[in-house]
Amino acid sequence: MLEVHILSLFPEAIKSYLDASILGRAQNSDLLQVNVLDFRQFAKGTRRNVDDRPYGGGPGMVLKPEPIFSAIEWVEENFGPARKILLSPDGVPFKQQHATEFVNEERLLLLFGRYEGYDERIRLGIDFTEVSIGDYVLCGGELGALAVIEATARLIPGALGHSESAVQESFTQPDLLDHPHYTRPEEFRGMRVPEILLSGDHQKVDDWRQQQAAERTKLRRPDLLNHNNKKETQSWTKSSKN
Numbered sequence: 001m002l003e004v005h006i007l008s009l010f011p012e013a014i015k016s017y018l019d020a021s022i023l024g025r026a027q028n029s030d031l032l033q034v035n036v037l038d039f040r041q042f043a044k045g046t047r048r049n050v051d052d053r054p055y056g057g058g059p060g061m062v063l064k065p066e067p068i069f070s071a072i073e074w075v076e077e078n079f080g081p082a083r084k085i086l087l088s089p090d091g092v093p094f095k096q097q098h099a100t101e102f103v104n105e106e107r108l109l110l111l112f113g114r115y116e117g118y119d120e121r122i123r124l125g126i127d128f129t130e131v132s133i134g135d136y137v138l139c140g141g142e143l144g145a146l147a148v149i150e151a152t153a154r155l156i157p158g159a160l161g162h163s164e165s166a167v168q169e170s171f172t173q174p175d176l177l178d179h180p181h182y183t184r185p186e187e188f189r190g191m192r193v194p195e196i197l198l199s200g201d202h203q204k205v206d207d208w209r210q211q212q213a214a215e216r217t218k219l220r221r222p223d224l225l226n227h228n229n230k231k232e233t234q235s236w237t238k239s240s241k242n
Contacts, residue, residue, distance in 0.1 A: 001031055001032065002103060002106075002107075002153065002156055003035075003079065003082075003106065003107040004032065004035070004149055004153075005036075005037060005075050005079070005109045006035070006037065006110050007037055007068065008037070008038065008039070008142065009038060009114055011038050013140075013142050014036060014146055015036055018034050018146075018149075022150070022153070022160065023149070023153055026153055026156060031156045031157075032156060032159070035075075037071060039071035042068075042070035042074065043064070044067075051064060051115050062118065063113060063115060063118045063119060063122070064119060065125070068111065069122070069125065072126060079107060082107040082108060083102065083105040083109070084108075084129065085109065085128065085129050085148065086129070087110065087133070088113065088118075089132050089135070089137075090132070092130065093131070093133075094131040094132060098131060098151075099151040100155060102152040103156060108152070110145045112140065112142065114139075114140045133147050133148070175224040175225065176217050176224070177213055177216045177217045177224070178213060178216075179208075179210070182197055
């Protein structure tokens with residue numbers, strides 16, 4: 001079972017999504033356990049402030065280090081060591097490969113921002129894997145955390161209805177988009193299902209899907225192919241030097 005802990009100032013903003021669809025079924029099947037912790041309860045003082053004005057001046061408020069350190073220490077003292085993930089614009093782009101890596105962990109802990117950002121000592125004092133879901137700005141990191149959790153949790157064996165569902169998808173093959181999909185009826189408004197998908201020849205179907213995935217990637221996301229070629233070149237260069 002994969003155990004996930006989420007530190008959030010607004011637990012109600014994410015709990016309803018976690019209880020729905022695949023994530024909800026995975027939890028009901030004891031494949032996934034998700035705990036959402038409001039780290040405001042670890043703040044000191046009667047007002048339990050979790051943020052303050054930035055040193056040096058400037059707009060916005062900055063998340064204080066004390067409640068976040070205390071919350072993470074509480075989780076690890078009560079549940080055990082966790083792979084800690086920080087969602088941040090400064091992080092590396094989150095990709096399917098990260099989800100494949102995260103799903104093999106026993107325990108994940110996710111932290112994301114609100115307001116202007118984090119006190120830098122949170123980064124300096126805690127060993128985070130730092131990821132970003134894109135080059136745009138949101139009010140908070142709840143949506144990013146849900147994206148990371150769902151991308152990871154759906155790879156848990158048994159989480160999806162069919163064992164091949166998580167294999168035959170975009171990005172599961174290195175740097176390729178998914179192939180086109182068709183279902184009934186065979187013809188809709190003059191558009192027919194490709195005959196090869198009706199042939200019953202599984203090898204030909206697999207070859208067609210692989211070809212379609214490559215062509216779709218070349219047309220819509222050529223950057224993925226360029227990235228793959230660059231990695232192959234780097235790998236060849238390293239092996240040549242050895």
